[in-house]
Structure formats: structure tokens, C-alpha cells
Amino acid sequence: MDILERISEKLLDGDDQEVGRLTRQAIEQGLPPRKILDDGLIAGMGIVGQRFKVHEIFLPEVLMAAKAMYAGMDELRPLLVKEGVPSAGKVVLGSVQGDLHDIGKNLVGIMLRGAGFEVIDLGNDVAPERFVETAREQEAPVIGMSALLTTTMPVMKNVVELIREQGLDGQIKTIVGGAPVDAAFAGEIGADAHGFDAANAVERVKLLVGKTSK
Amino acid sequence: MRPLLERLERGETLVADGALGTMLLERGLPPGQCPESVNLERPQILEEIAGLYLEAGAEIIQTNTFGGSPLKLGFYKLEDKVEEINRSAVRAVRNAVGDRAYVSGSCGPSGKILKPYGDADPEKVYYSFRKQMEALIAAGVDVICVETMVDLAEAACAIKAAKDVSAVTPVMATMTFDATPKGFYTIMGVSIEKAASGLQEAGADVVGSNCGQGIENMIQIAWAFRRCSDLPLIIQSNAGLPKTEGGRVVYEETPAFMAEQAGQLLAAGVSIIGGCCGTTPAHIRALRQMVDAVADG
Numbered sequence: 001m002d003i004l005e006r007i008s009e010k011l012l013d014g015d016d017q018e019v020g021r022l023t024r025q026a027i028e029q030g031l032p033p034r035k036i037l038d039d040g041l042i043a044g045m046g047i048v049g050q051r052f053k054v055h056e057i058f059l060p061e062v063l064m065a066a067k068a069m070y071a072g073m074d075e076l077r078p079l080l081v082k083e084g085v086p087s088a089g090k091v092v093l094g095s096v097q098g099d100l101h102d103i104g105k106n107l108v109g110i111m112l113r114g115a116g117f118e119v120i121d122l123g124n125d126v127a128p129e130r131f132v133e134t135a136r137e138q139e140a141p142v143i144g145m146s147a148l149l150t151t152t153m154p155v156m157k158n159v160v161e162l163i164r165e166q167g168l169d170g171q172i173k174t175i176v177g178g179a180p181v182d183a184a185f186a187g188e189i190g191a192d193a194h195g196f197d198a199a200n201a202v203e204r205v206k207l208l209v210g211k212t213s214k
Numbered sequence: 215m216r217p218l219l220e221r222l223e224r225g226e227t228l229v230a231d232g233a234l235g236t237m238l239l240e241r242g243l244p245p246g247q248c249p250e251s252v253n254l255e256r257p258q259i260l261e262e263i264a265g266l267y268l269e270a271g272a273e274i275i276q277t278n279t280f281g282g283s284p285l286k287l288g289f290y291k292l293e294d295k296v297e298e299i300n301r302s303a304v305r306a307v308r309n310a311v312g313d314r315a316y317v318s319g320s321c322g323p324s325g326k327i328l329k330p331y332g333d334a335d336p337e338k339v340y341y342s343f344r345k346q347m348e349a350l351i352a353a354g355v356d357v358i359c360v361e362t363m364v365d366l367a368e369a370a371c372a373i374k375a376a377k378d379v380s381a382v383t384p385v386m387a388t389m390t391f392d393a394t395p396k397g398f399y400t401i402m403g404v405s406i407e408k409a410a411s412g413l414q415e416a417g418a419d420v421v422g423s424n425c426g427q428g429i430e431n432m433i434q435i436a437w438a439f440r441r442c443s444d445l446p447l448i449i450q451s452n453a454g455l456p457k458t459e460g461g462r463v464v465y466e467e468t469p470a471f472m473a474e475q476a477g478q479l480l481a482a483g484v485s486i487i488g489g490c491c492g493t494t495p496a497h498i499r500a501l502r503q504m505v506d507a508v509a510d511g
Contacts, residue, residue: 055394058403059364063331103327103401124289149235153463185458 003029004040007072011044014064020071033079037116041072045114049199052107059103066110073113088116089209090140094126096147096155104178105146107198112144115202128158135172142208144201145191147178156181157189164190173208177201215313218274218357219384219419222446222485227505230274230318230450230488231267232498236463238263238278248290250282253302260306268311270495271502274486275315276359277303279350280322285334285342289325300349308354318359318386319350321372328367331402339368344375351380360387361424361450364400366408370416377417386448386486387418390425391435398435406435410443422448425490427455428467429475436482446485451476453492465492473500480508 001009003026010018019041026036048065051057091112095105102124109119120138122130131143143163147153156176163172175193176186186194193208195201221228235249241259243252252259264275282300284293292299300319307317324342326334350358358376363369369387376385389409391398398406406423413421421443423435432451439447453465453472472493479487487505489497 055392055396055399058399059401060331060403063327102325153458180456180458180463182458188458 003031004036004043007036007040008044008047011041011065011068011072012047014061014068016064016068016071019068020075023072023075027075027079033076033083034085036072037076037080037085041069041076042114042116045069045111049111049114049202053197053199059107062107062110066114069110069114087118088206089142090118090120090138091142091144091205092120092122092131092135092138092140093144094122094131094146095124096145096152096159097125097127102146104148104198105144108144108146108177108195108201111198111202112205115206117202117205128155128162131159132162132166132168132172136166136168141171142173142175142205144175144177144195144205147176147181149180153178153180153185156191160190173211175201175204175208215316215356217384218316219446222420226485227480227509228273228486229271229498229502229505230448230486231264231270231272231276232489232493232495233491234263234276234278234280236492237266237494248281248287248292250278250280250287250299250303251290251292253278253299253306254295257302257306260303261310264307264310266495267498268315270499271506272488272498273315274318274357274488275307275311276318276320277307277350277355278320279303279346280320280361281325282349283321283324283342283346285324285326285339286322296345297349300346301353304350304353304355316356317354318357319347319355321346321350321358321360321376322362323364323368328365336367336371340371340375343372344379347372347376347379351376351383355383357384357386359448360385360418363387363389364404365402366404366412369409369413373413373416373418384419385417386420386422387413387416388422388424388448388450389413391423391431393427393431398431398438406438407442410439410445414443414445418445420446420448420486422450422484422486424448424450425452428452429454429472433475433478433482436479436484440482440484447483448486448488449479449484450486450488450490451493452490453497456492467492467497469494469497469500472497473504476501476504477508480505 173192177195183194193204360372453467
């Protein structure tokens with residue numbers, strides 16, 4: 001088994017120390033950082049996402065795998081920056097105002113990072129203005145919003161409207177998700193996409209990033 | 215009123231109340247506001263809702279304190295108001311029901327993920343729950359309901375906190391399960407078998423499930439609990455999964471459908487039947503009629 005496969009394997013085990021150590025070793029061996037990222041960390045998180053989706057593993061395993069991924073990313077980041085390796089894109093992420101159920105949002109963040117995206121996580125209870133301001137400042141083409149409470153879903157519409165009011169249509173795309181949020185609701189409020197689970201959200205964000213105009 | 219546990223031991227079936235959050239929204243709680251802030255600002259709404267559920271036939275009525283622990287209230291910077299928020303909620307329900315129903319002190323998750331998976335220290339989570347339990351029990355609840363839990367360790371913190379504050383106050387504990395190809399699990403990977411033994415070990419007097427994906431799954435969950443627990447069971451189901459229609463959130467299961475299905479909960483030996491998200495006084499009335507019809511045989 002080569003070292004990148006071992007990184008993936010240790011990531012699946014949630015072994016952050018080993019993933020950090022193996023990533024350093026891969027760097028020392030002279031493997032390109034991009035390759036370590038793609039074929040080690042991203043490949044491992046892809047499997048984690050798949051297994052979670054089919055209920056083979058649960059949230060604790062995903063969280064431990066994510067910690068291991070971050071341990072590897074910490075080693076790689078300086079090199080990726082130095083070599084100017086572009087991220088898959090920037091995504092501003094948060095749970096909408098008043099929503100404290102952030103498990104779903106955190107999962108999407110983990111999976112996005114695991115797919116090579118740069119994620120700006122604003123946390124819980126994020127006001128519409130903050131979503132839009134952050135996306136502008138950071139030049140992020142995508143805003144991802146999560147809600148797990150039906151009471152907070154209408155706030156998502158406010159974000160979509162704010163983007164329109166500020167004339168940012170086409171520059172900033174929106175994706176919504178969370179247990180009570182379905183594709184029909186996304187359509188009704190004018191969001192650009194709906195992610196029905198964390199893995200699906202990543203696929204949708206990839207499509208959205210391809211569509212935005214600068 | 216005879217003590218709750220005594221009635222359960224005699225084999226009685228009790229009806230609990232339905233959803234609170236949706237009722238609050240209908241009465242003008244702005245989306246995004248802390249649901250427990252109502253306790254301070256407009257407790258009369260809570261009295262009205264408790265009265266509606268009482269009138270519909272509920273004998274166990276919950277307080278509006280699902281997020282009433284300091285850790286959770288901290289998200290809204292209301293952690294200094296723990297005592298008032300919990301006390302006011304208990305008073306409102308007591309004012310409405312007197313001794314015609316049991317006042318059940320609701321306690322939901324802390325909103326934190328416990329170590330090692332998250333960053334919350336279990337001891338801190340315990341003390342957060344303990345503060346809420348002190349307030350609820352001092353205000354005179356008849357029973358505590360630890361609910362919508364997905365992590366057994368966190369549920370145990372809440373149950374132990376309640377028992378440490380008052381060994382004689384009964385504790386009901388429910389977890390929320392998803393249907394998977396391998397059976398029912400919480401998102402944290404807790405099986406029904408593990409939940410049943412873990413909740414009992416922590417000190418729960420009544421165990422079961424709430425929220426979830428609708429009454430049909432709940433029937434299977436109830437049977438699974440029955441197979442691995444001798445404790446009285448409580449089931450509080452959602453009226454299906456929420457959907458949106460024309461910008462409004464709707465739950466599909468009608469009172470008649472839910473009550474008809476819920477007959478099977480009785481067959482599984484469930485002692486307390488109530489509702490969760492999407493249920494209304496009409497659902498509870500239908501459940502009441504079903505339970506009474508079965509009792510009259």
C-alpha cells in the first residue's frame with residue numbers, strides 16, 4: 001500500500017496523529033502537495049462521506065475522521081499556499097438566524113473541506129447581512145445556509161433577497177439544506193440549489209462554483 | 215393526583231401533549247427568536263396552549279423549557295436568566311392545569327457535542343443540565359422529560375442531574391432515531407438496545423422516543439424498546455416529516471391517521487402516548503379518544 005492510501009486508511013480510522021505523521025512523511029518523500037491532498041485526504045473523506053450516507057458509520061466516526069483530515073491539512077496548508085495551489089472554491093457557510101442545530105451545517109463544512117473547498121464557517125445564528133457581507137469581502141461565490149428548525153427557514157429567503165437587492169445576482173449563488181428544507185422550498189424562495197444531504201451538497205456546490213460570473 | 219409512576223405501574227395508559235414550537239409561531243413568536251424568551255415576555259401564551267392540550271385530553275403537559283439549560287440559553291446570551299425562564303414556564307402550565315394534569319419539565323440537548331467527538335466537557339454539560347433541573351424541580355414540576363437526545367452520554371448527564379437534584383422526581387427520557395438499513399439508530403450511532411439500557415442505567419424511570427419520521431416508524435421503535443426494556447415506555451411522534459407548501463411548513467399526518475396507527479403503540483405496551491413536531495390539540499384529542507375506546511374495550 002502506498003503512503004497516500006495509508007493516509008486515507010488512517011483518516012478513516014480517525015487517527016489524527018498518524019494522518020499528521022504520514023502527511024509529513026509524504027511531504028518529505030517529495031510528493032506534490034496537491035497529490036497528497038487529492039489522493040490522500042480528499043480521497044479518504046470521500047469514502048467517509050459515502051459510508052456515512054449509507055449509515056455504515058455515524059456522526060462520531062465522521063467527526064474523528066474530520067479531525068484527522070484537519071491534522072493532515074495543517075501540514076499541507078503552508079505548502080499549498082506557497083505553491084499557489086488553488087482551492088476548489090470558497091464557500092461561506094452558516095446556520096440561519098436563531099438556528100442552533102448545527103450538526104448538519106458542520107457536516108457539510110467537513111465534507112466541503114474534504115473536497116478541497118475553502119470554508120468560511122460563520123457558525124450558528126447568522127444574520128442575513130453577515131452572510132452577504134462576508135461573501136462580498138471574501139469574494140466567495142457560494143453561500144450555504146442550513147436550518148433544522150421550521151421556525152428559522154424563512155430567514156433563508158431574506159438572504160436570497162438581500163443578494164438581489166445588492167445586485168449580486170450571478171456573483172453569489174445560494175444553496176440551502178437541513179431536515180425541513182426541500183427542493184420545492186429552495187425553489188420557492190429563489191435559492192440556486194438544495195442539498196439533500198452533506199454529500200449531495202458538495203456535488204451541488206461544485207456545480208454552482210462553475211456557474212458564477214465574476 | 216396519584217403519583218405518575220404509580221399509575222404506570224398499574225398498567226394505565228396516559229396521553230401527553232403535542233407540539234409547542236409550532237403553536238408559539240402561530241401566536242406570533244418571531245422566527246429566529248429564542249423560543250424560551252416567551253416565558254419571560256408573554257407567559258400567558260403558554261397558559262393558553264397548556265389549556266388547549268388539557269382540554270384535548272392530555273394528562274401530561276410539558277413546559278416551554280426545551281432549550282432552558284444555561285449552555286443552550288447561552289447561544290442567545292440568556293444564560294443568566296435560567297431560573298426565571300424555567301420557573302415562569304412551570305408556573306404557566308401549573309396555572310392552566312392545576313392538579314388535573316402532570317407538569318412535565320422539558321429538557322432538550324445542550325447544543326454541544328461532547329468530547330472526544332466535539333469540544334464540550336461532559337462535566338460542564340452535566341452542571342448546565344443540573345442548573346436547569348434545580349430550577350424546574352424547585353418550581354414544582356411533577357416529572358422531568360429529557361428529550362430529543364441523540365448522544366447517550368449527554369442524555370445520561372441530564373438524567374443524572376435530575377436525579378441528583380431530586381431522587382423522587384420521576385424522569386422520562388427519549389431519544390430520536392433514524393431508520394437505516396441496519397435498523398434504528400440516532401445520528402450519533404446509538405441503537406435502541408443501547409439507548410434502553412443506557413437510559414435506565416443513568417436513572418430514567420420511563421424510556422422511549424420522540425420526534426422522528428412519523429408514527430409508522432415509531433411503532434417499530436416502540437416494539438424494539440419493548441423487546442429490550444421492562445420500563446414503562448413513552449412515545450411522542452412527529453406528525454410525519456415536515457414539508458413545505460407555498461412557503462408554509464406542513465406536516466402530513468392527520469389526527470385520524472395518527473390515532474388509528476397509534477393503536478399499535480398500545481399493542482406494543484406503550485404507557486404514555488403524545489405528539490411532537492407538527493401535532494396539534496386535534497391530534498391529541500384523537501389520541502385521547504383512541505386510548506379511551508381501547509380502555510373501554
